[in-house]
Amino acid sequence: MMNVTLxxxxxxxxxxxxxxxxxxxxxxxIESFFEVxxxxxxxxxxxxxxxxAFLAVLYTPVSHNPLLTPWLRFDPLSRVFALLFLGIGLxxxxxARAFFQQFDLDESIKSTSRGxxxxxxxxxxxxxxxxxxxxxxxxxxxxxxxxxIALYVLCGYMKEWKLSHESALKYVFMxxxxxxxxxxxxxxxxxxxxxTTFPSLATRYHALVAHSDKILFLxxxxxxxxxxxxxxxxxxxxxxxxxxxxxxxxxxxxxxxxGTKAGAFASFAIIFLLVLPKFDLMWNAAVSLLICVTLIxxxxxxxxxxxxxxxxxxxxxxxxxxxxxxxxxxxxxSMTALMFYLVIYSLATLGAFAVIAFLDKQSTGVVxxxxxxxxxxxxxxxxxxxxxxxxxxxxxxxxGFFAKFYVFKVAFESGHYALVVVGLLTAVLAAYYxxxxxxxxxxxxxxxxxxxxxxxxxxxxGLVSFAAIGVLSFYPAPLLMLLGSxx
Amino acid sequence: xxxxxxxxxxxxxxxxxxxxxxxxxxxxxxxxxAVALSLIPLALLIYxxxxxxxxxxxxxxxxxxxxxxxxxxxxxxxxFLYLTAIIxxxxxxALPKEGIVSSNTFYGMVFLLQGLLIGFFTxxxxxxxxxxxxxxxxxxxxxxxxxxxxxxxxxxxxFLVYMIAGSTLMxxxxxxxxxxxxxxxxxxxxxxxxxxxxxxxxPHAGWLFFIFLLAFCVKTPLFPFHxxxxxxxxxxxxxxxxxxxxxxxxxxxxxxxxxxLGFFPTFMVEWGHLLLGLAIVGVFYGGLSAWxxxxxxxxxxxxxxxxxxxxLVGLFVANQIAHEGAVLQAxxxxxxxxxxFLVAGWLEERIGSTAISRFSGAAKYLPHxxxxxxxxxxxxxxxxxxNNFIGEFMILFGLFTTNPLLTAVLGLSVxxSVIYMLRWMQxxxxxxxxxxxxxxxxxxxxxxxxxxPLVFLVLWVGVYPTPVLNQILNTVRDTIVLExx
Numbered sequence: 001m002m003n004v005t006l007x008x009x010x011x012x013x014x015x016x017x018x019x020x021x022x023x024x025x026x027x028x029x030i031e032s033f034f035e036v037x038x039x040x041x042x043x044x045x046x047x048x049x050x051x052x053a054f055l056a057v058l059y060t061p062v063s064h065n066p067l068l069t070p071w072l073r074f075d076p077l078s079r080v081f082a083l084l085f086l087g088i089g090l091x092x093x094x095x096a097r098a099f100f101q102q103f104d105l106d107e108s109i110k111s112t113s114r115g116x117x118x119x120x121x122x123x124x125x126x127x128x129x130x131x132x133x134x135x136x137x138x139x140x141x142x143x144x145x146x147x148x149i150a151l152y153v154l155c156g157y158m159k160e161w162k163l164s165h166e167s168a169l170k171y172v173f174m175x176x177x178x179x180x181x182x183x184x185x186x187x188x189x190x191x192x193x194x195x196t197t198f199p200s201l202a203t204r205y206h207a208l209v210a211h212s213d214k215i216l217f218l219x220x221x222x223x224x225x226x227x228x229x230x231x232x233x234x235x236x237x238x239x240x241x242x243x244x245x246x247x248x249x250x251x252x253x254x255x256x257x258x259g260t261k262a263g264a265f266a267s268f269a270i271i272f273l274l275v276l277p278k279f280d281l282m283w284n285a286a287v288s289l290l291i292c293v294t295l296i297x298x299x300x301x302x303x304x305x306x307x308x309x310x311x312x313x314x315x316x317x318x319x320x321x322x323x324x325x326x327x328x329x330x331x332x333x334s335m336t337a338l339m340f341y342l343v344i345y346s347l348a349t350l351g352a353f354a355v356i357a358f359l360d361k362q363s364t365g366v367v368x369x370x371x372x373x374x375x376x377x378x379x380x381x382x383x384x385x386x387x388x389x390x391x392x393x394x395x396x397x398x399x400g401f402f403a404k405f406y407v408f409k410v411a412f413e414s415g416h417y418a419l420v421v422v423g424l425l426t427a428v429l430a431a432y433y434x435x436x437x438x439x440x441x442x443x444x445x446x447x448x449x450x451x452x453x454x455x456x457x458x459x460x461x462g463l464v465s466f467a468a469i470g471v472l473s474f475y476p477a478p479l480l481m482l483l484g485s486x487x
Numbered sequence: 488x489x490x491x492x493x494x495x496x497x498x499x500x501x502x503x504x505x506x507x508x509x510x511x512x513x514x515x516x517x518x519x520x521a522v523a524l525s526l527i528p529l530a531l532l533i534y535x536x537x538x539x540x541x542x543x544x545x546x547x548x549x550x551x552x553x554x555x556x557x558x559x560x561x562x563x564x565x566x567f568l569y570l571t572a573i574i575x576x577x578x579x580x581a582l583p584k585e586g587i588v589s590s591n592t593f594y595g596m597v598f599l600l601q602g603l604l605i606g607f608f609t610x611x612x613x614x615x616x617x618x619x620x621x622x623x624x625x626x627x628x629x630x631x632x633x634x635x636x637x638x639x640x641x642x643x644x645x646f647l648v649y650m651i652a653g654s655t656l657m658x659x660x661x662x663x664x665x666x667x668x669x670x671x672x673x674x675x676x677x678x679x680x681x682x683x684x685x686x687x688x689x690p691h692a693g694w695l696f697f698i699f700l701l702a703f704c705v706k707t708p709l710f711p712f713h714x715x716x717x718x719x720x721x722x723x724x725x726x727x728x729x730x731x732x733x734x735x736x737x738x739x740x741x742x743x744x745x746x747x748l749g750f751f752p753t754f755m756v757e758w759g760h761l762l763l764g765l766a767i768v769g770v771f772y773g774g775l776s777a778w779x780x781x782x783x784x785x786x787x788x789x790x791x792x793x794x795x796x797x798x799l800v801g802l803f804v805a806n807q808i809a810h811e812g813a814v815l816q817a818x819x820x821x822x823x824x825x826x827x828f829l830v831a832g833w834l835e836e837r838i839g840s841t842a843i844s845r846f847s848g849a850a851k852y853l854p855h856x857x858x859x860x861x862x863x864x865x866x867x868x869x870x871x872x873x874n875n876f877i878g879e880f881m882i883l884f885g886l887f888t889t890n891p892l893l894t895a896v897l898g899l900s901v902x903x904s905v906i907y908m909l910r911w912m913q914x915x916x917x918x919x920x921x922x923x924x925x926x927x928x929x930x931x932x933x934x935x936x937x938x939x940p941l942v943f944l945v946l947w948v949g950v951y952p953t954p955v956l957n958q959i960l961n962t963v964r965d966t967i968v969l970e971x972x
Binding site: 333336375379395396397401402404406408409412413417420421424425427428431432435436438439442443476477480481484 | 547548549550551552592603614617618619621622624625628629632633640643644647648651652655656658659662663665666
């Protein structure tokens with residue numbers, strides 16, 4: 001007899017999702033009815049919600065209720081994903097606070113409360129959690145859409161910015177296209193194997209005998225891959241990224257650079273490492289090609305950027321190339337390597353954006369020129385940005401080196417030598433453009449340089465990422481052990 | 488905590504202190520504090536002298552990846568550890584008297600470099616070795632790009648990109664050796680002991696040899712990988728140049744001995760002729776370039792390039808005496824080039840320029856500096872009785888046993904070095920005296936007491952090299968398995 005009710009234990013198993021959802025709705029309610037209260041406290045409420053969800057993830061039991069398990073997974077991997085996403089969400093919340101402190105002071109919209117922003121942010125975090133927990137293509141699709149729709153609005157959140165209009169519109173169109181691809185892929189997969197649920201996908205695929213069914217399935221997977229490649233901005237599906245990153249407000253850019261990327265790669269990892277490991281080597285060969293193109297193109301174009309938001313778009317694209325390497329490799333270590341890279345990348349990018357938040361004063365964001373003489377003006381900001389940038393460049397002894405090294409090891413193990421060579425050679429370009437930022441910070445300060453503003457939230461993000469990268473650089477073993485248990 | 492770990496961690500702790508406690512290093516006594524602290528590793532080395540060889544530490548660092556934090560000292564490491572310990576205090580002493588901006592950061596960077604170098608010279612795990620190899624670039628990048636001359640930032644970036652480009656493929660070499668060993672022995676390790684045994688039989692061993700050698704040769708640098716050198720040497724401050732020329736180039740040489748001769752001895756013999764040819768071209772290219780320079784800092788930079796290639800000649804000859812000579816010469820060159828840049832820096836401070844033609848007859852105004860410079864110049868041109876004579880003679884001797892003709896050619900380079908060095912001396916110090924406005928005072932006791940230890944080292948190795956040589960004989964026997972064809 002099937003259990004048709006949800007017990008308290010089942011509710012607590014999905015409590016992270018429920019907490020985020022109710023927190024988001026609560027903030028929306030408060031925003032509608034008590035604007036003054038919302039203006040003061042929505043930031044704290046958001047942070048509290050995320051922290052509660054974080055604790056919930058740590059202590060929730062596993063549910064075996066047949067009402068939930070077809071849709072959601074409750075494995076260690078989903079838990080680690082949830083922790084990563086919530087950490088990213090908290091970081092983005094803090095950065096958003098720093099951003100609004102600056103821009104609400106400057107402009108006439110002083111009285112505007114920002115509750116809706118936090119509502120949208122929590123919604124996108126909810127989407128991320130759903131992706132990490134997904135046990136069915138439909139749940140995953142739901143997660144991706146929740147994430148994306150909230151982000152479309154966030155992108156154009158600064159309504160006064162002309163730049164944002166273009167950015168948001170581009171993002172909607174491109175996002176819709178990606179969604180269409182993804183959904184169509186799911187339909188084809190369903191047509192081939194008659195299910196969208198993850199656990200039975202691999203066995204059903206291998207049981208296929210008719211050639212036409214296999215073609216249908218592969219076509220579906222190809223569409224799904226393209227959809228995800230759009231979301232994760234892999235060349236040649238990246239064209240939206242630079243413009244959208246550039247036009248969005250800086251904290252949204254930070255969230256897209258880290259959150260969307262993490263979400264897209266969580267989907268990649270769940271589908272291609274967990275559900276369908278090495279289902280067809282043709283897929284691996286095709287994606288290897290994408291990686292090579294991505295690495296070469298993104299690293300070459302990043303050389304010429306002068307706007308930091310745009311710069312991080314291209315740097316993010318090149319990191320997407322790196323993140324795909326373990327997925328293509330598909331060795332037992334791949335998941336660990338991917339997660340480790342993702343954690344390090346998120347930490348470093350959030351840290352860099354925390355520093356940017358200190359300098360962010362205009363709608364155009366921070367340009368390289370604003371970094372001149374930063375080392376003289378505020379050595380701590382320069383130190384944090386230097387460490388983050390060195391980590392992103394993967395230069396030892398920072399943890400970024402271990403992340404890259406692990407990815408290369410996995411690729412080497414599975415025989416993808418070309419990827420290792422391309423990755424290493426493009427790393428020289430990456431080293432150049434990342435280190436140029438450091439070189440700029442070491443110049444003399446321009447006369448008209450303004451003092452960086454102060455914000456404890458951005459400082460907290462910067463210091464946490466600085467400390468975390470510092471510790472992980474010298475002693476990454478515990479994190480690696482934790483992630484190593486995921487395979 | 489073992490002695491070796493103490494030796495490794497001390498500079499790093501001091502470095503952290505320098506970043507976090509700026510007031511300690513920014514006061515009027517900052518330099519004295521820094522010099523005193525930088526002598527700690529030297530003191531540790533001398534104090535523990537009898538038992539250093541053979542000490543090791545090994546911690547499980549990244550068990551999932553099979554990486555151990557394994558450091559060990561053998562006689563080869565010890566030679567380079569001493570060199571590091573001697574040069575770092577010199578680089579502090581070479582700072583201008585009036586101090587520098589953000590001095591605490593400078594000290595912190597140099598101490599960081601020292602810790603990384605100690606780690607590099609003792610690493611026994613290939614990943615740890617690679618990490619130290621790459622990470623030592625960072626402090627140097629900062630040192631050049633913040634405290635150098637007018638075009639320092641471009642020079643620093645060029646330096647770093649050259650270095651990273653040279654060694655970027657090293658990761659693939661490391662991984663290839665790891666998986667070859669895994670296949671051959673079933674052990675997942677990056678340790679030198681096992682990797683060294685399987686290196687030559689690994690798949691594509693020739694390419695792996697090439698990858699490693701390329702990295703080392705760019706840093707040393709072997710001709711024609713020296714594109715970064717003139718700018719970096721000339722744009723860096725005197726201290727930075729001393730670090731670059733006296734220690735960084737030695738890291739490359741250490742790498743060639745440790746990995747090249749230690750892991751791939753037969754490939755070294757096989758490719759020896761080509762490498763030898765490049766090195767000899769480098770000796771002459773450096774010498775001839777030094778000859779035509781009108782700037783004495785550039786002149787010394789090119790002379791350093793020439794002499795480093797001379798050392799490489801010793802390594803690329805399949806002969807034990809030549810190898811011993813090369814290791815000795817690495818030590819000698821480190822001491823001499825540091826001394827030369829030191830006295831050149833003092834001269835620059837006093838005459839306010841590094842141009843050779845602008846000024847002549849300085850001996851009249853700066854007699855003590857003149858004699859000191861002359862002493863180190865003579866050491867650099869390998870006058871018998873100085874340290875370089877012993878080293879270069881051993882290299883030539885070793886080369887003679889395999890190729891007498893080349894020895895004759897290479898011998899000419901000694902004459903070349905006399906020509907360009909004495910040309911500098913003659914033009915700047917011994918020409919007709921022209922009084923230049925604002926010429927500084929002659930060096931005093933402060934400078935002489937800084938230079939005296941170097942004078943002592945030059946003469947000690949030159950006159951009574953036996954203790955040092957015994958040390959180095961062990962080195963080569965321990966590290967290198969030689970098969971003269």
